[in-house]
Amino acid sequence: MSIVHIDSADDPRVADYTHLTDVHLRKLREPSEGLYIAESSRVLRRALAAGHRPRSFFLAEKWLEGLADVLAAHPEVPAFVGSPGLLEEITGFHLHRGAMAAMHRPAPVPVEELLAGARRVAILEDIVDHTNVGAIFRSAAALGIDAVLVTPRCGDPLYRRSIRVSMGTVFQVPWARLPEGGWPEGIDELRDLGFVVAAMELTDDAVDLDELGARGLDRLALVLGTEGAGILPETLDAVDLAVKIPMRGGVDSLNVAAASAVAFWELRPR
Numbered sequence: 001m002s003i004v005h006i007d008s009a010d011d012p013r014v015a016d017y018t019h020l021t022d023v024h025l026r027k028l029r030e031p032s033e034g035l036y037i038a039e040s041s042r043v044l045r046r047a048l049a050a051g052h053r054p055r056s057f058f059l060a061e062k063w064l065e066g067l068a069d070v071l072a073a074h075p076e077v078p079a080f081v082g083s084p085g086l087l088e089e090i091t092g093f094h095l096h097r098g099a100m101a102a103m104h105r106p107a108p109v110p111v112e113e114l115l116a117g118a119r120r121v122a123i124l125e126d127i128v129d130h131t132n133v134g135a136i137f138r139s140a141a142a143l144g145i146d147a148v149l150v151t152p153r154c155g156d157p158l159y160r161r162s163i164r165v166s167m168g169t170v171f172q173v174p175w176a177r178l179p180e181g182g183w184p185e186g187i188d189e190l191r192d193l194g195f196v197v198a199a200m201e202l203t204d205d206a207v208d209l210d211e212l213g214a215r216g217l218d219r220l221a222l223v224l225g226t227e228g229a230g231i232l233p234e235t236l237d238a239v240d241l242a243v244k245i246p247m248r249g250g251v252d253s254l255n256v257a258a259a260s261a262v263a264f265w266e267l268r269p270r
Contacts, residue, residue: 130165
């Protein structure tokens with residue numbers, strides 16, 4: 001095992017872990033530098049099981065025993081070990097979920113490859129809250145979504161909060177980010193591949209979710225809109241139909257993550 005004891009927050013070898021609480025900075029740094037952070041022993045194990053490659057590990061000494069098998073399996077990867085106070089100084093928060101790891105981002109999957117053979121696709125349109133992104137991925141993994149597309153302005157599925165909320169299921173659902181200018185123009189491509197494209201939105205002509213589910217569509221792509229504003233007007237103009245969840249008690253809508261779980265279940269292939 002390549003255990004490296006650190007004693008300074010200024011050690012350049014742990015630069016991957018600095019300022020983890022600065023969301024804006026990390027959103028810029030991580031994709032451009034080809035990394036993401038796997039937070040907690042469970043999450044990093046799921047990342048490794050998915051075939052992702054570690055750049056380094058980062059943990060307090062008390063977690064060494066619990067991660068000994070992982071470290072032994074990757075003897076070429078440095079494991080930076082420090083006191084809890086020093087680790088907190090570096091990251092900006094107290095580590096209480098075991099180890100962390102800086103991971104190499106996997107190569108992007110071409111959209112055409114992602115959609116080949118898929119029957120149920122979720123499209124995350126400009127969803128910016130990383131908690132919602134992670135929760136949607138968890139529901140997608142549990143409820144039979146074959147692939148996820150995220151629009152250019154959508155939050156990063158590999159941001160550490162998204163990963164943590166998804167419980168690492170973001171590693172098992174194939175996904176791709178659409179290119180700039182690729183949305184909503186990409187709806188035509190989906191339609192050419194045989195998908196019916198539906199947007200979850202409260203419009204006057206929206207069909208009830210159970211009615212759409214009863215149609216037994218072979219290939220369906222479901223668009224989930226951004227928090228607050230919902231689906232973009234130009235997207236609504238381009239999709240095949242809008243769909244809504246019938247509501248009671250004077251409630252007009254659900255949080256997008258909760259709505260996704262209801263929709264994924266009801267629209268699963270029969």
